[in-house]
Structures are given as C-alpha cells and as structure tokens.
Amino acid sequence: MIALVTAQPALDFAQLLRQHQTMVFSLALRFLRDRGLAEEVTQEVFLSLHRNLAHIQSPAHAAAWLRKVAAQRVIDEGRRRQRRPLVAIDKIAEPAATARASGMERDLLLNEALRRLVASLPETPRMVMILRYQEDLDPMEIAEVLEMPVATVKSHLQRSLSLLREKLARRGVGEA
Amino acid sequence: MDDLEQQLRRAFQPEEPPADLTERILERTRSRRVAPRWMAAAASVLIAVSAGYGYRWHQGQTAKRELLMAFRITSTKLNHIQMQVVR
Numbered sequence: 426m427i428a429l430v431t432a433q434p435a436l437d438f439a440q441l442l443r444q445h446q447t448m449v450f451s452l453a454l455r456f457l458r459d460r461g462l463a464e465e466v467t468q469e470v471f472l473s474l475h476r477n478l479a480h481i482q483s484p485a486h487a488a489a490w491l492r493k494v495a496a497q498r499v500i501d502e503g504r505r506r507q508r509r510p511l512v513a514i515d516k517i518a519e520p521a522a523t524a525r526a527s528g529m530e531r532d533l534l535l536n537e538a539l540r541r542l543v544a545s546l547p548e549t550p551r552m553v554m555i556l557r558y559q560e561d562l563d564p565m566e567i568a569e570v571l572e573m574p575v576a577t578v579k580s581h582l583q584r585s586l587s588l589l590r591e592k593l594a595r596r597g598v599g600e601a
Numbered sequence: 602m603d604d605l606e607q608q609l610r611r612a613f614q615p616e617e618p619p620a621d622l623t624e625r626i627l628e629r630t631r632s633r634r635v636a637p638r639w640m641a642a643a644a645s646v647l648i649a650v651s652a653g654y655g656y657r658w659h660q661g662q663t664a665k666r667e668l669l670m671a672f673r674i675t676s677t678k679l680n681h682i683q684m685q686v687v688r
Contacts, residue, residue, distance in 0.1 A: 442626055447617055464619065468625065471630075540613070586605065
C-alpha cells in the first residue's frame with residue numbers, strides 16, 4: 426500500500442531523449458570525431474536507457490546514468506575501433522593560417538586545433554578533458570563518472586593542459 | 602580560469618545531433634516493443650498446444666487404468682466361476 430502511494434510516476438523516455446541527446450551525441454562526437462559513429466553510439470546509449478528505465482528513479486538519476494554510460498560506451502568504442510590517431514600529439518601540425526588569421530576566423534581555427542589536440546590524447550585523459558570543458562563538470566564529478574580517484578582526474582587535467590599550452594606555444598599560436 | 606580553459610570551453614560547445622535522430626531512436630524503441638508481443642503470442646500458442654497434448658495424454662492414461670481395472674475384475678470373476686465349476 427505504502428509502495429503504491431509513494432510510487433514514482435514512470436519517467437517519460439521521449440522527454441529524456443530530447444533533453445539529453447545533445448549531451449550524449451556531443452560527448453561521442455568530440456571523443457570519436459566521427460558523426461556516423463557518434464549517432465550510432467547515441468542510439469545505443471538511449472536504447473540501453475529504454476531497457477533500464479524501470480531502474481531509473483528520477484530525471485537527475487537519468488542524467489547521471491546517461492553521462493556515465495555514454496562516457497564508458499564511447500571509450501569502449503574508441504578502443505574497439507582504434508579511431509585514435511596513431512600520431513603523437515607533437516606530430517600534429519597546427520593549421521598554417523592560424524598565426525596569420527584574425528578575429529572570428531582565428532577563433533574557429535584555434536577551436537579546431539584544440540579539438541584535434543584533445544582527440545590525440547589517450548582515451549582516459551581525453552574523456553576527462555571533454556567532461557571538464559564540454560560538460561563543465563568539476564574533478565569530483567568527473568571522478569564519479571569515470572569511477573577513478575579525484576587525484577587522478579586532477580593529474581590528467583593538469584598534464585593535458587600543460588601539453589596543450591606547450592604545443593600551442595611551440596607553434597606560436599599562444600593562448601587565446 | 603585562464604584563457605586556454607576559456608578557449609577550450611568555446612571549442613567544446615555541445616553540438617546538436619541530426620534533426621531526425623530523436624525519431625529514429627523512438628522508432629527503434631517502438632520496434633523493440635513489438636518483439637515481446639510477438640513472443641507472448643507464440644508462447645500462448647505453445648502453451649495451448651502443450652495443454653492439448655497433455656490433456657490427450659491424461660485421457661489415455663485414464664483409459665489405460667480403466668481397461669486394466671476391467672481386466673482385473675473380469676479375471677477375478679472368471680476365477681470365481683472356474684472355482685464354482687470345479688466344485
């Protein structure tokens with residue numbers, strides 16, 4: 426009886442889908458850098474949510490669940506398909522026009538250069554960077570999503586940022 | 602937060618998925634729901650057929666028991682008659 430009174434109304438799958446598909450798709454796209462694959466992973470993540478909807482207690486729980494499952498699924502997909510560029514971060518050339526361009530064009534070139542540099546990182550630091558700068562999660566939240574110590578997350582962030590700074594400075598792009 | 606971090610936030614702005622992705626996912630969830638209905642119908646047919654065979658088997662067993670009982674009664678009666686004839 427108590428269970429019947431306190432039972433949560435069933436979550437609206439279509440609403441959750443519309444609300445979170447951009448997050449899941451962007452996570453997959455930025456990590457895998459392949460639109461078709463990102464769409465495929467997004468579909469799989471939401472079909473998994475649909476199968477597990479009975480275990481999801483609230484919209485907030487759904488958001489956290491989706492982020493965790495999407496991050497793990499995307500990392501697995503990246504490892505499976507080995508989409509990670511096999512060139513080292515130092516070998517990636519900056520767009521030649523970056524230094525010469527100005528204003529909006531320079532910003533767009535720099536954005537693309539940063540996305541390429543982040544994409545060249547190993548899977549875990551790459552996902553840490555995407556969760557930090559796309560999802561705006563703090564290190565503790567990232568640690569929960571990726572089930573790793575907070576210190577490890579902070580270390581990945583610091584190392585990746587140093588690497589990006591060094592790379593940009595060497596190419597004469599400098600910080601924005 | 603420094604300039605690089607701000608630039609990273611701009612570079613990693615979320616990107617909208619294709620407009621038809623929502624409908625494609627919903628369509629796949631709808632087609633997933635068809636399977637259990639189909640399976641339920643198949644299970645119903647299987648149960649009905651099994652029940653039919655089970656009922657017929659049970660009827661056969663009952664008939665067998667009744668026939669054996671009839672043989673035993675007949676045998677007893679024949680023995681009884683034979684004893685009376687001998688006397």
